[in-house]
Amino acid sequence: MKAISTKNAPAAIGPYSQAIEVNGFVYASGQLPINPETGEMPEGIQAQTRQSLSNARAILEAAGLSLSRVVKTTVLLADIADFAAMNEVYSEFFAEPFPARSAFAVKALPKGAQVEIECIAAK
Secondary structure: OEEEOOOOOOOOOOOOOOEEEEOOEEEEEEEOOOOOOOOOOOOOHHHHHHHHHHHHHHHHHHOOOOHHHEEEEEEEEOOHHHHHHHHHHHHHHOOOOOOEEEEEEOOOOHHHOOEEEEEEEEO
């Protein structure tokens, strides 16, 4: 097992790694839409989705991968009504064959975020 870490994505806010590489896969922790340079979150679901996916991309790049290697994502939304707007931005980051995906509405996300996205990528 190897921990993956980069300053180009927000530091973990708890006792976990940004990502772990094991057996040819990289498991990236859920990414809140925190700008790693400012520590702030943008306003709105589309800007937050863009930031979360940019953070995930930075972590994968630290592991020598790109988003094209993602096989599975999980999207957590504070409001399922944001699904279509999130999906618009999400489609800018992935191409066919699209990763498998689950999307859930949750009661709340850390720091009041509207979205959190995690991914699994194959080496």
